[in-house]
Amino acid sequence: MKKSLILLFCTCTVVVQAQKFIAEKSAVSFFSKATIEDIKADNAKSSSIFNSETGEIAFSFPIKEFKFDKKLMQEHFNEKYMDSEKYPKSTFQGKIIDYQMTGTGAQSVKAQGKLTIHGITKDIDVPGTFEVEGNKITMKSKFMVKLEDYEVPRPQLLWKNIAEEIEISIDFTFKPYEAK
Amino acid sequence: MKQNRLAALLLLFSTSLYGQDLLNELEKTTKPSTEYTAATFKGSRLINGQTVETRGRGELEFIFAHRFGRINSGAYELFGLDQAYVRIGLEYGITDRLNVGMGRNSVDKTMDGYLRYKVVSQSSVARSMPVTITAFGIAGVKTSPRKEDATFDIQFNDRLSYTGQLLIARKINSNLSLQLMPTFVHKNLVDKSIEKNDQVALGIGGRLKVTRSIALTSEYYHRFDVVPGNPYYNPLGFGVDIETGGHVFQLVMTNTRGLTERAYLTETTGDFFNGDIHLGFNVTRTFQLKKQK
Numbered sequence: 001m002k003k004s005l006i007l008l009f010c011t012c013t014v015v016v017q018a019q020k021f022i023a024e025k026s027a028v029s030f031f032s033k034a035t036i037e038d039i040k041a042d043n044a045k046s047s048s049i050f051n052s053e054t055g056e057i058a059f060s061f062p063i064k065e066f067k068f069d070k071k072l073m074q075e076h077f078n079e080k081y082m083d084s085e086k087y088p089k090s091t092f093q094g095k096i097i098d099y100q101m102t103g104t105g106a107q108s109v110k111a112q113g114k115l116t117i118h119g120i121t122k123d124i125d126v127p128g129t130f131e132v133e134g135n136k137i138t139m140k141s142k143f144m145v146k147l148e149d150y151e152v153p154r155p156q157l158l159w160k161n162i163a164e165e166i167e168i169s170i171d172f173t174f175k176p177y178e179a180k
Numbered sequence: 181m182k183q184n185r186l187a188a189l190l191l192l193f194s195t196s197l198y199g200q201d202l203l204n205e206l207e208k209t210t211k212p213s214t215e216y217t218a219a220t221f222k223g224s225r226l227i228n229g230q231t232v233e234t235r236g237r238g239e240l241e242f243i244f245a246h247r248f249g250r251i252n253s254g255a256y257e258l259f260g261l262d263q264a265y266v267r268i269g270l271e272y273g274i275t276d277r278l279n280v281g282m283g284r285n286s287v288d289k290t291m292d293g294y295l296r297y298k299v300v301s302q303s304s305v306a307r308s309m310p311v312t313i314t315a316f317g318i319a320g321v322k323t324s325p326r327k328e329d330a331t332f333d334i335q336f337n338d339r340l341s342y343t344g345q346l347l348i349a350r351k352i353n354s355n356l357s358l359q360l361m362p363t364f365v366h367k368n369l370v371d372k373s374i375e376k377n378d379q380v381a382l383g384i385g386g387r388l389k390v391t392r393s394i395a396l397t398s399e400y401y402h403r404f405d406v407v408p409g410n411p412y413y414n415p416l417g418f419g420v421d422i423e424t425g426g427h428v429f430q431l432v433m434t435n436t437r438g439l440t441e442r443a444y445l446t447e448t449t450g451d452f453f454n455g456d457i458h459l460g461f462n463v464t465r466t467f468q469l470k471k472q473k
Contacts, residue, residue, distance in 0.1 A: 022209060045213075049206040058202035064215065070468040071236035071276075072426060079219045080392045080423075085354045088215070093203050153392065177209070 021137055021174035023048040028061055028170050030145075032163040039073065039162065041066040048172050050137065052101050057111065059092040059170075081152055082118055090117045092124075096139070099130045106131045111141060117150040128170075137174040142167065217302040220312055220351040221359075223428040224271060224279075224296075225462050226385045227399040227417030228436060228444040231359060232314040232349040234298045235273035238470025243269040243283065245462040247437045252455035260458060267439035271296075272469075285439045292440045294318035302351060316345040320440050338369035343441035345383075355389040363401065365445050374411060379446055380404045381414075387421065395421040397430070401445055415448040430462040 026046040032039040045065040050057045063084040068074040078084040094113010109130040114121050128141030144165045147154060154162050221231040224241065235241050249263030257263065269283025269292075277298040284291050295317050302312040322339045325331075342365070349359035361383030370377055385399035397419040403412075417434030435450030436443070437458050450456030 047206055047210045049202055049209065051202060056202050058206045060203070060206055060210065064218075067472060069471045071239055071472055072466050072468070074472070075219050076423075076425075079354075083354070091203055 019051055019053040020177040021050040021052060022177035023172045024136075024175045025173040026171070028066075028168070030066070030166045030168045032166045034163045039068070041068045041074070041077070043067070046170075046172075048174070049177065050096070050139075050174055052137070055095045055097065055099065057092070057094060057096055057113075059172075061090040061092075063088055063090060081154075087117075087119045090115070092116070094124075096128075096130060101132055103132060109139075115145075117145065118152050120150045122149055135176050138172070139174070140169075140171045142169045144168070212305045214303050214307040215305045217304070217312065217351045220302065220349050220357045221387055221397075222395060222421045222423050223430065223462070223464050225430065225464075226359065226387070226397055227419050227430075227432050227434055228415060228439060229361065229383060229385070229399055229401070229441070230296070230314075230316050230345065230347055231385075232298065232312045232347045234277055234279045234296055234314065235271055235466065236276050236472065237273045238468060238472070239273045240467045240469050241271045242465045242467070243267070243271065243462060244464075245269070245439050245460065247432075247434070247439065247458045247460035249437075249458065250450060250455070251457050251459060265437045265439065265458075265460075283440075285443065287438050287440070287443050288322045289324040290320050290322050290440050290443065292318055292320045302349070311348050311350045314347040314349075316343075316347055318343050318441050320442050322442075341365065341367040341442040343445065345441075356386065358384075358386040360384055361401070363441075363445060365442060367442060367446065373407075374409055375407050375446065376405075379406075381445055393423045397421055397432075403446070411449070412446060413448045413451055415444045416452045426466050428462075428464045430464075432460045432462065433457050434460065 026044060026048065028043040028046050030041055043061060043066045046059060046061045048057065048059045063082050064078055066074070066077065068077065092113055092115045094111055097110045097112060099107055099109045106129040109128055110125060111128055112125045115124045126141055126143040128139060131138045145168055146165050148164065221233050224231055224233050224235070245267045247265045249257055249260030251259045253260050265287050267283050267285040269281060271279050271281035273279050279296040281296065282293045297315045299313045299315055300309055303309045320341045325334070327334060343363065345361055345363045347359060347361050349357060351357045363381040363383060365379045367377055381401045381403045383399065383401040385397065387395045387397040389395040398417065400414065400416045402414055413435055415434065415436045417432050419430050419432035422429040435452035435456050435458070436448035438444035438447060450458065
């Protein structure tokens with residue numbers, strides 16, 4: 001019994017080593033353009049794992065790690081709008097489509113899957129670029145998210161402060177993943 | 181046989197999981213980091229007294245606090261609205277943990293200066309800490325009466341008072357936060373027949389969020405070892421916090437008109453349950469002078 005488990009574990013890890021990539025560097029930011037104030041926040045603590053054989057990919061974005069210029073704004077973002085104690089992470093789970101591991105230069109690809117923000121999951125389909133360099137992969141994307149779709153409230157009194165749609169940019173570099 | 185079946189089942193299970201739940205695998209690869217609890221209270225003031233909250237580095241908070249007269253003073257005084265006691269103050273974040281502040285309260289024309297230091301922050305996951313603890317120390321100078329108006333030869337030292345507090349708070353959940361405030365007050369000059377130079381109190385307070393922007397608050401300080409014949413009351417207050425962007429409005433009802441530690445802790449003149457209630461508000465506006473990054 002024990003032996004078979006160990007065997008199972010070994011085969012699994014071997015397979016994993018061969019085709020999975022994990023993010024070594026991540027940059028996620030969002031940008032809200034509005035008349036009174038443009039708001040930008042950056043997150044360098046996101047994580048991702050990519051299966052180059054199946055194209056499957058998962059992202060995890062810790063909400064509290066979005067850094068704003070103004071501390072109070074960051075506090076309000078977490079406490080009043082994103083409910084980050086209740087929903088500490090946003091995630092994406094889906095597939096990269098039309099990529100080639102053998103290709104050179106930036107390839108135009110699509111990501112399809114389920115984006116979860118503020119506890120609400122929606123199917124999205126966004127464009128991006130995919131680039132293989134040596135054993136590293138870089139993925140970039142820029143897309144719009146409508147706050148209403150994810151039931152993220154907007155301030156009532158200062159409604160002009162936050163745009164209805166915010167722009168999200170992601171820039172991830174992956175390296176081969178070796179499970180320990 | 182049984183073992184084989186189990187192994188087969190496990191294999192089946194693991195292969196079906198494999199690839200499907202990449203997200204779970206991702207969670208396993210990320211090390212848990214310490215999560216600090218934010219926004220235990222909306223502002224640096226609970227009712228009259230302090231909270232564990234500190235301004236972040238480079239943040240400047242302007243505080244305007246105001247107490248009307250007593251609501252039981254009758255229609256002639258427009259239920260207290262004819263009178264006003266004001267404190268105007270500033271607080272600045274030197275670091276995220278260390279704040280310095282100053283202000284002036286019209287009650288006894290008191291100037292104050294203080295330091296606030298967040299000793300530990302409530303946190304969970306990697307490093308777990310059940311409470312946030314902030315140390316608060318304030319010195320006050322009572323500039324009234326003037327030397328020429330005083331009935332005795334008043335010295336500068338006689339005008340001084342000091343208060344030290346430990347503010348211990350726990351955000352129980354997103355909506356409920358509670359705070360304990362062991363407090364020590366020293367007044368250089370007192371009327372020994374009614375009070376001591378050194379006085380001790382324990383405060384308890386809390387806030388309950390009712391909507392995203394509105395919270396109910398309350399605060400009570402119990403003084404210990406009070407000299408018999410002391411005419412003062414323990415300060416009690418209830419309030420509503422309303423937050424809009426960079427402003428916090430706190431509407432309060434309390435039995436004290438004092439807005440510095442000495443005044444509200446040791447010289448509260450109103451009996452809350454006799455209707456000696458002052459309406460008032462604290463308004464804060466925060467300015468970010470230095471960017472966070």
